[in-house]
Amino acid sequence: MDADVVKRLQADLQERLARLEAEVAELDAEDRELLSEASGENAYRDHMADQGSATFERELDMTLEENVRDLLAEVRGALARIEAGTYGTCDRCGSQIPVERLEAMPTASLCVTCKEAEEGR
Numbered sequence: 001m002d003a004d005v006v007k008r009l010q011a012d013l014q015e016r017l018a019r020l021e022a023e024v025a026e027l028d029a030e031d032r033e034l035l036s037e038a039s040g041e042n043a044y045r046d047h048m049a050d051q052g053s054a055t056f057e058r059e060l061d062m063t064l065e066e067n068v069r070d071l072l073a074e075v076r077g078a079l080a081r082i083e084a085g086t087y088g089t090c091d092r093c094g095s096q097i098p099v100e101r102l103e104a105m106p107t108a109s110l111c112v113t114c115k116e117a118e119e120g121r
């Protein structure tokens with residue numbers, strides 16, 4: 001693979017990583033906030049209460065948090081593959097993943113054929 005392309009995608013991935021880590025930190029902070037709210041001493045989130053029940057909000061947070069953590073794992077995996085020199089190679093069949101696909105989705109670890117096969121399970 002073109003080293004310049006890999007470098008560019010690596011920079012992009014590192015930027016995503018920083019953003020996702022910040023999001024996770026924020027979600028963790030919210031978790032602590034919710035805990036202190038449960039003990040009845042948090043006035044800050046009171047204005048959020050009229051946007052929906054606390055339970056619904058909590059479930060939403062959980063889904064969001066799972067998504068963020070999944071994405072974080074994907075980005076870390078992609079960066080690890082760059083380090084290992086296996087980036088851009090399909091995890092399943094070992095064929096080269098087209099650059100256009102990687103540019104559209106830098107965390108892709110499967111070629112389109114294998115991805116479709118996996119989703120069609």
Ligand SMILES: [Zn+2]
Binds near residue numbers: 093110111113115
């Ligand atoms: Zn493949």
